[in-house]
Amino acid sequence: MNTDPYQSLLTHLATCHDKSDIEVLLTALLTEKEQHEIANRIRIFDLLERGVTQRDISEQLGVGIATVSRGAKAIQHHDVSALLATHRKGQ
Structure with a gap:
């Protein structure tokens, strides 16, 4: 069992099967302000x-x-371009 909280979060997110699962998890974890800031x-x-x-x-x-x-x-420090391009294609 992984004891690193961030790795645990990643594991939980990776096990979400669809958008609604992720929404439930993030709603439980984050305040509305935190959700807004991430968005x-x-x-x-x-x-x-x-x-x-x-x-x-x-x-x-x-x-x-x-x-x-x-x-x-x-x-500049994290290459998220490919992830953003994937998201834009799905819109």
Whole structure:
């Protein structure tokens, strides 16, 4: 049994069979504010990948420019482009 809480979270998410299972798990784990912040981070990633400027993203999402900059820095350090492209294809 894995005792690392983050790895445990990943294991639980990986065992979810569909979107509704993930929603139930995340609703149980996260406050509404935390859910919103994570959703905004994904939106920031997506908009950056589409070439939207950081200032426009900040205005569109109603978040500070520092929040968008952190998202841009995270995208540089973690290659999520393929995951975002997969998501866009499924829309």
